[in-house]
Amino acid sequence: MKGLLKSSNFAMFFVSVAALVVGTWLINPQSGPIAWLSHGGSFGATFAKILVAVGILAVGAAITYIAMRLATSDGEVAYAGGATGPLNVAGLRLIKVPEPKVQKTVRTAADALNDLEAMIGLAPVKDEVNKMIARLQVEAKRRAQNLPVTPMSLHMVFTGPPGVGKTQVARALGEIYQSLHVLRKGHLVETDRSDLVAGYIGQTAPKTLDKCKEALDGILFIDEAYALAGTPGATGDFGREAIDTLLKYMEDNRDRIVVIVAGYPNEMRRFISSNPGLASRFSKTIEFPPYQADELCEIFAGMAKRQNFQLPDGFAAKMQPWIEDNVKRDDWGNAREMRTLLEKAREAQAMRIASDPTADLSMLQMADLEQAMSASH
Numbered sequence: 107m108k109g110l111l112k113s114s115n116f117a118m119f120f121v122s123v124a125a126l127v128v129g130t131w132l133i134n135p136q137s138g139p140i141a142w143l144s145h146g147g148s149f150g151a152t153f154a155k156i157l158v159a160v161g162i163l164a165v166g167a168a169i170t171y172i173a174m175r176l177a178t179s180d181g182e183v184a185y186a187g188g189a190t191g192p193l194n195v196a197g198l199r200l201i202k203v204p205e206p207k208v209q210k211t212v213r214t215a216a217d218a219l220n221d222l223e224a225m226i227g228l229a230p231v232k233d234e235v236n237k238m239i240a241r242l243q244v245e246a247k248r249r250a251q252n253l254p255v256t257p258m259s260l261h262m263v264f265t266g267p268p269g270v271g272k273t274q275v276a277r278a279l280g281e282i283y284q285s286l287h288v289l290r291k292g293h294l295v296e297t298d299r300s301d302l303v304a305g306y307i308g309q310t311a312p313k314t315l316d317k318c319k320e321a322l323d324g325i326l327f328i329d330e331a332y333a334l335a336g337t338p339g340a341t342g343d344f345g346r347e348a349i350d351t352l353l354k355y356m357e358d359n360r361d362r363i364v365v366i367v368a369g370y371p372n373e374m375r376r377f378i379s380s381n382p383g384l385a386s387r388f389s390k391t392i393e394f395p396p397y398q399a400d401e402l403c404e405i406f407a408g409m410a411k412r413q414n415f416q417l418p419d420g421f422a423a424k425m426q427p428w429i430e431d432n433v434k435r436d437d438w439g440n441a442r443e444m445r446t447l448l449e450k451a452r453e454a455q456a457m458r459i460a461s462d463p464t465a466d467l468s469m470l471q472m473a474d475l476e477q478a479m480s481a482s483h
Contacts, residue, residue, distance in 0.1 A: 215239075215285035218278040225271055226408070227401045234392045235279065242286055260288070261356065261387050263378060264368040266394030269440030272368045273327060275394075279364075280325045289364065295321035299333040302348040310344040314351040323362050331367035332377035346381075353383040397440045399429040406444040410470065413448070418472045428479045443482070450478035 219239075222232060238260075245255050260283070264272045277294045284292025297317050304310045318326060328334075336343035356365055367374065367388065374391075378384045397405065403422040410417055432438060439446075451470050454477040459465035 213281055213285075215282045218281035218285070222275065222278045225274065226405050227397055228271055228275070228394065231271075231275060231392055231394055235275070235282075238390075239282060239286075242288060246286070259387065259389055260364045261390075262364075262366050263374055263388050263391040264366055264394060265371040265374050265391060266368075267370065267396050267438070267440060269442035270394040270396060271441065272394055273329075275392075276325055276327045276366050276368075279366075283325075283364065289325070290323040290362070293321075293324035294327055295324060296327045296329065298329045298331075299345065299348075302328070302334065302352075303344050305344075307344075310347045311351045314348045315355065318352065318355040318359075318363065321363055321365075322359060325364045325366060328365065328367045330369045332369045332373035335377050335380045349381055349384070353381075353387065356387060396433070399426040399433070402429050402440065402444055405441050406448060409444060409448050414468055415448075415452070416469050418470065418475070421472065421475055424472065424475060425479070432482075447475075447478050447482055450481050451475050454478055454481075 222235060225232075241258060245258065248255050264276070266272060273294075273296065280289065280292040280294045282292075283289040295317065301317055302310070302314045304313050334345040334349050336345040352365070356363065365387075367377070369377070371393065378388055400422070403425050406425065407417060407422075429443075432443070451474045454474040455470055458471070458474065459467070
């Protein structure tokens, strides 16, 4: 580092001296190089003077070039690790830092299908998705053979209670459509009435359009979409304006966006029948059944494993009666309830072992689960 400073300082000194000499020659031409050479004596002496001058210039130029290559434009240098710092930082050596390479994970339709297949239960949903994929593949083959193809509407209605995997399936479909070149991006944009409907005249259409544009070349997933229809006979509700805006955007971009509306079965049937445009565009409905008690126990075990927790033997026999008692609640959330139950079991474990330095941090005991179930009623 000190050598770098010396080289840079010497280069600056040389340039300053050269500028002084040139300036002197310009002011007094008699002291310039032409007068010097013309009174320089013999040819050999003159030639020697020229060689010395050229040599000095060459050395100065070389030092200047090296110093400028090593120094940065802001008086800083690159250090190991890719950072920059002032020149007076000692003990670091100069290196050339390569540009970091970002690895982008590319998922295929097979990856999305494997994730879908790994989901607990949902057999009728998986069957419907497989039928849809098979038809898309056949249509692609017909198109390749120049055979006529009937346009297939990909807009869908997902019906079912909350917490049964509707969003996860929609996300998997986006990846599948992107892999099959049905959609360019295949990303999922989740939204609901609050993101689409405004409280003042003239604001709902722009809000709805913003969400539609965000989902362009992907999937727009509208949860509890029946709320857009509002209450029959009510006035001052701008949900119908959102529906009209959505339908127009779907028509104008029919090959670039897929819309999935989701909600409870009865409410969604009324929603689709409330507008002829909805009924004609959402011609396919996939029903998501509620999870059975044993399936929810399996989901609970999977959540615990992903968080590196071990469950006590026989936990399912203890949990199933509790689940069967609670599924009758109107606000039962299926897999969401399992997530909440696991959080409460972790809280109970934390209270139990907080003052025990030898406790197993990864083990949930039956007492933890019982306390969690008691707190979740």
